[in-house]
Amino acid sequence: MGRLAGFRYRNIIIKLKILGFEFYRQAAGSHEIWHNPNTRRFTTIPNHSGDMPEGTLKAILNQAGVEADLFLKTK
Numbered sequence: 001m002g003r004l005a006g007f008r009y010r011n012i013i014i015k016l017k018i019l020g021f022e023f024y025r026q027a028a029g030s031h032e033i034w035h036n037p038n039t040r041r042f043t044t045i046p047n048h049s050g051d052m053p054e055g056t057l058k059a060i061l062n063q064a065g066v067e068a069d070l071f072l073k074t075k
Contacts (some may be wrong), residue, residue: 001052001054003020003068003072004054004057004058004061004068005051005054006051007051007052007057008022008050008052009045009046009047009048009049009052010049011043012052012057012060013034013045015071015074016034016043016045017024017062018068018074018075019036019064019070019071019074020036020037020038020039021023021035021036021043021064022033022034022035022036022037024042027044030046030047030048031044031045031046032044032045032046032047033045034064036064036065037045037067041061041063041064041065042064043060043061043063044060044063045060
């Protein structure tokens with residue numbers, strides 16, 4: 001398990017809100033689009049139960065333009 005393993009949807013959303021993201025719209029199925037008006041970046045987040053796969057979280061952070069270290073330091 002890597003350092004980005006073990007995060008749930010709710011924990012990810014809390015951290016992204018602190019980093020300036022806000023809900024933008026519902027996407028297909030259980031996916032949501034989140035937007036940061038300061039950086040003008042969008043990211044798609046699946047709203048599933050259980051832990052988010054580490055690769056999926058890496059892709060979310062990459063889309064959002066957020067470094068993993070910054071994400072992990074956010075309380």
